[in-house]
Amino acid sequence: MATETAIENNAAIGEINKYDFRTESKAFFKARKGIDAEIVAQISEMKGEPDWMRDFRLKSLDVFFSKPMPKWGGGIDLDFQDIYYYLKPSEGKGKTWDDVPQEIKDTFDKLGIPEAERKFLAGVKAQFESEVVYGSLKEDLAAKGVIFLDTDSAVREHPELVREYFGKIIPPHDNKFAALNSAVWSGGSFIYIPPGVKIEFPLQAYFRINAENMGQFERTLIIVDEGAEVHYVEGCTAPMYSSESLHSAVVEVVCKRGSRCRYTTIQNWANNIYNLVTKRAMAYADATMEWVDGNLGSKLTMKYPAVYMMEPGARGEILSIAFSSHGQHQDAGAKLVHAAPNTTGQIISKSISKNGGRSSYRGLVRVEKGAKNSKCNVVCDALILDPHSRSDTYPYIEIMEQDVSVGHEASVSRIGEEQLFYLMSRGLSEAEASTMIVNGFIEPLVKELPMEYAVEMNRLIQLQMEGSVG
Amino acid sequence: MSHVLRIENLRVSVDGKPILRGVNLEMKHGETHALMGPNGSGKSTLGLVIAGHPGYEVTDGSIFLDDEDVLEMEADGRARAGIFMAFQRPASVPGVKMADFLRHATTNVRRPDRKEGEELIPMREFRQELKAKMEQLKMDPEFARRYVNDGFSGGEMKRAEILQLAMLQPKFAILDETDSGLDADAVRLASASIAEIGREKMGLLIITHHDKLLEHNPPQFTHVMLGGRIVETGGPELAHELYSQGYDRIRAAYPEADRANQEMLSDEAAEFALG
Ligand SMILES: Nc1ncnc2c1ncn2[C@@H]1O[C@H](COP(=O)(O)OP(=O)(O)OP(=O)(O)O)[C@@H](O)[C@H]1O
Ligand SMILES: [Mg+2]
Numbered sequence: 001m002a003t004e005t006a007i008e009n010n011a012a013i014g015e016i017n018k019y020d021f022r023t024e025s026k027a028f029f030k031a032r033k034g035i036d037a038e039i040v041a042q043i044s045e046m047k048g049e050p051d052w053m054r055d056f057r058l059k060s061l062d063v064f065f066s067k068p069m070p071k072w073g074g075g076i077d078l079d080f081q082d083i084y085y086y087l088k089p090s091e092g093k094g095k096t097w098d099d100v101p102q103e104i105k106d107t108f109d110k111l112g113i114p115e116a117e118r119k120f121l122a123g124v125k126a127q128f129e130s131e132v133v134y135g136s137l138k139e140d141l142a143a144k145g146v147i148f149l150d151t152d153s154a155v156r157e158h159p160e161l162v163r164e165y166f167g168k169i170i171p172p173h174d175n176k177f178a179a180l181n182s183a184v185w186s187g188g189s190f191i192y193i194p195p196g197v198k199i200e201f202p203l204q205a206y207f208r209i210n211a212e213n214m215g216q217f218e219r220t221l222i223i224v225d226e227g228a229e230v231h232y233v234e235g236c237t238a239p240m241y242s243s244e245s246l247h248s249a250v251v252e253v254v255c256k257r258g259s260r261c262r263y264t265t266i267q268n269w270a271n272n273i274y275n276l277v278t279k280r281a282m283a284y285a286d287a288t289m290e291w292v293d294g295n296l297g298s299k300l301t302m303k304y305p306a307v308y309m310m311e312p313g314a315r316g317e318i319l320s321i322a323f324s325s326h327g328q329h330q331d332a333g334a335k336l337v338h339a340a341p342n343t344t345g346q347i348i349s350k351s352i353s354k355n356g357g358r359s360s361y362r363g364l365v366r367v368e369k370g371a372k373n374s375k376c377n378v379v380c381d382a383l384i385l386d387p388h389s390r391s392d393t394y395p396y397i398e399i400m401e402q403d404v405s406v407g408h409e410a411s412v413s414r415i416g417e418e419q420l421f422y423l424m425s426r427g428l429s430e431a432e433a434s435t436m437i438v439n440g441f442i443e444p445l446v447k448e449l450p451m452e453y454a455v456e457m458n459r460l461i462q463l464q465m466e467g468s469v470g
Numbered sequence: 471m472s473h474v475l476r477i478e479n480l481r482v483s484v485d486g487k488p489i490l491r492g493v494n495l496e497m498k499h500g501e502t503h504a505l506m507g508p509n510g511s512g513k514s515t516l517g518l519v520i521a522g523h524p525g526y527e528v529t530d531g532s533i534f535l536d537d538e539d540v541l542e543m544e545a546d547g548r549a550r551a552g553i554f555m556a557f558q559r560p561a562s563v564p565g566v567k568m569a570d571f572l573r574h575a576t577t578n579v580r581r582p583d584r585k586e587g588e589e590l591i592p593m594r595e596f597r598q599e600l601k602a603k604m605e606q607l608k609m610d611p612e613f614a615r616r617y618v619n620d621g622f623s624g625g626e627m628k629r630a631e632i633l634q635l636a637m638l639q640p641k642f643a644i645l646d647e648t649d650s651g652l653d654a655d656a657v658r659l660a661s662a663s664i665a666e667i668g669r670e671k672m673g674l675l676i677i678t679h680h681d682k683l684l685e686h687n688p689p690q691f692t693h694v695m696l697g698g699r700i701v702e703t704g705g706p707e708l709a710h711e712l713y714s715q716g717y718d719r720i721r722a723a724y725p726e727a728d729r730a731n732q733e734m735l736s737d738e739a740a741e742f743a744l745g
Binding site: 076115263402416417418419421422424426427429430431432433436437439441442443444 | 523549562576582
């Protein structure tokens with residue numbers, strides 16, 4: 001069975017779980033290219049998973065093969081047999097910052113947020129290549145009964161809890177890429193917040209892909225128990241590659257009665273990456289779920305964070321920013337499903353297109369029969385920086401109940417000559433002025449981000465804007 | 471400091487339609503000039519062209535600041551060279567905080583050679599200065615956190631323009647109806663602030679229909695614009711004549727310019743009716 005498996009560094013499989021950092025992040029175990037039942041079973045075996053998880057993966061694989069490609073969004077030109085689906089980097093988990101090898105620290109530095117990294121070190125989960133290599137849990141969190149682990153460890157250490165929810169919010173047959181992730185997933189975060197526990201600071205994770213042609217399929221599951229609160233932040237940057245690369249994550253969130261969860265993502269993918277992510281939350285009575293989602297870079301992003309409001313009083317809020325430049329297509333949006341009375345939803349979407357980039361807003365609002373007195377408001381604004389760029393809006397609205405209020409506003413604007421002149425007449429260069437106008441355009445979302453992410457976001461926009469005027 | 475702003479035979483069109491028809495004006499640093507004239511005569515256009523608005527086509531003539539050819543510069547270059555205009559209708563920039571905008575602007579104007587991405591003036595230093603200037607203008611400190619001209623009342627907008635004048639300390643400033651839309655107290659405050667900030671420290675070109683601003687800033691020269699030309703230049707007494715008696719004498723004395731002015735206005739009316 002292992003005949004085609006590349007085992008590098010002469011490390012034996014049995015050593016995988018030891019605390020043993022290597023100084024180079026040379027891939028340690030790399031499944032061969034392509035996808036089939038053998039590879040999927042191998043991944044499961046490498047991880048030492050229980051049978052139920054292996055079966056889940058194999059069933060998901062069948063679903064993946066049977067599902068057509070999504071009919072919406074952008075063109076996907078991928079050879080599924082030309083991708084690596086599993087790669088394990090240097091083994092082990094770091095407990096303290098000192099245990100983390102310099103090379104990995106350097107990578108964090110390159111991600112540009114070393115301060116945040118250090119500040120919240122205790123709560124950090126970082127996905128390095130396919131596996132979480134660094135993770136340590138702040139002691140007071142542990143004392144409160146909070147579980148913050150990479151999902152692989154969670155399967156081993158909290159199998160009942162994981163099994164109860166895993167794949168229940170987003171079943172494998174939801175879409176082809178959810179099925180693919182379910183079959184080959186690796187890494188991601190598992191978070192459980194016990195009833196009534198409120199986490200004051202954001203829990204953070206940084207992701208990065210760094211092996212050519214390697215897909216990254218992290219799997220995140222967050223359970224916020226009754227009356228609990230948490231803010232989870234993930235930021236991703238990726239270096240450039242010469243060939244296609246696939247990132248396809250699944251994020252499931254459960255917000256129980258009266259709880260609150262905010263999930264913030266800033267992603268800046270290299271221009272050759274397909275970023276096809278499924279994110280969904282179930283919000284129960286009086287719970288609030290908020291997705292804050294910033295998408296930059298990538299060849300194609302298809303991502304529509306969803307909130308299903310399952311019980312009365314649930315709230316769902318989605319804020320999304322998309323920035324597309326040359327050769328990039330952001331097909332981003334949101335889904336709100338009102339499945340109970342007195343539920344409240346809001347979508348605010350802002351997109352910026354420049355240099356021939358294309359941004360689409362694709363959003364669904366569904367109010368089910370019986371979801372009386374529900375309110376939903378959608379605002380999407382697009383800013384187009386030049387005549388080569390494009391912006392589209394695809395709102396899908398399905399309302400099965402009379403007694404509701406649903407609003408939808410959309411605007412498309414071009415960067416205004418008067419604004420540009422005004423700023424320039426005060427000494428700002430054209431590039432500085434346009435960057436400032438763009439940053440102003442997304443400010444309503446950026447101010448929702450934790451400080452260091454807001455700074456990072458503005459810096460990313462500045463990088464994207466560089467050389468855009470001339 | 472004896473800077474000179476010199477405008478010679480300036481002709482300007484929009485979409486092939488002439489608006490300025492040969493403007494001559496010379497201003498020295500430290501002088502105050504009033505620019506008056508009926509609606510639609512071209513006063514704002516002159517200011518906007520000096521400031522570098524890209525929507526106007528200069529068909530003839532020149533603008534020089536000392537020996538620098540102003541028409542060769544983009545708007546930002548002109549600001550860095552020391553030209554400032556307080557706008558009659560400033561643009562709003564939602565999402566951009568006054569303080570951030572002003573810190574960038576102030577840095578660039580004080581360090582005209584600054585490259586993009588280089589350091590801005592230190593936050594503390596800038597904040598202190600901004601705070602002092604805002605106190606001087608009796609502005610609520612909260613104002614610095616608001617978005618540039620976004621949802622500002624008419625009066626707030628004008629005060630924000632004066633604040634920028636105070637921060638940027640240009641060599642030459644054009645104030646385009648900075649006294650309009652203000653209540654009586656605000657006009658007095660604005661006029662006194664401008665006198666304090668600018669009088670004798672800059673060359674001031676004050677465009678106004680009222681007297682208060684000129685009372686605090688008595689002009690050495692008054693220019694009357696009609697039909698896109700400066701038809702008469704006099705002393706402070708001319709300004710006084712115009713806001714007390716109107717433009718009948720001027721129109722009668724310069725019938726050709728008056729006709730041009732009427733035409734521009736009726737074009738405007740026709741376009742408005744069509745739009
Ligand atoms: N961008 C433009 N496009 C078209 N017409 C313009 C433009 N700018 C100015 N004009 C026209 O040029 C003429 C002069 O306008 P300007 O605003 O300079 O007058 P003004 O003297 O400042 O008048 P007011 O006292 O009413 O402010 C007007 O007829 C105006 O409609
Ligand atoms: Mg005017």
